[in-house]
Amino acid sequence: MTSLIVRSLITEASANNMPRGGRKGGHKGRVRTYTSPEEIDAQMKEEKERNKQEQEQDEAGAARNDVTDDRPPGSGSEDSDDENSFRRRAGVEGLIEIENPNRVAQKSKKVTQIEVDEPKQLSRREREEIEKQKAKERYMKMHLAGKTDQAKADLARLAIIRKQREEAAKKKEEEKKAKDAAAAAAAASRGVNSLTLN
Secondary structure (H helix, E strand, O other): OHHHHHHHHHHHHHHHHOOOOOOOOOHHHOOOOOOOHHHHHHHHHHHHHHHHHHHHHHHHHHHHHHHHHHOOOOOOHHHHHHHHHHHHOOHHHHOOOOOOOOOOOOOOOOOOOOOOOOOOOOOHHHHHHHHHHHHHHHHHHHHHHOOOHHHHHHHHHHHHHHHHHHHHHHHHHHHHHHHHHHHHHHHHHHHHHHHHHO
């Protein structure tokens, strides 16, 4: 009987110590692996080389396309059609035939075909933003000219403050003159007293 009690206590204690996910360890106990700076540098170099190779291939492909475009239609156009069809068929598109009349094929435009002279159509938000900026500029010009209500109120407030400061300055001067006069009178009275004492 005591052995049953001891076993039940042991199983309860071991159940309390088990991780929440069961017997397998949690994510916090795993060994962390870090990549060394040398490995990172090597990976970055490989990526740069791949990018350079892709750019060179793109440039070479663009040069080939320019040469094929300059050819007359009867000479060698079959090879370029095969290449273009292979490019179009690459990936999932080669596996799935799409017959969607609403699907618009993306056509790449050359730089010479793009018209820069056309005015860009602005969205409603862009138009509103531009109008808002223009209205703000107009208001600031009128405000600086003193034609807005706020500018008039500011100028009136400034005039009142200037008057108050001028009056305060006059009072200080009068007080200073009064003190000087009082000091002079006191000095004169001391001088008279000092003469009488001598």
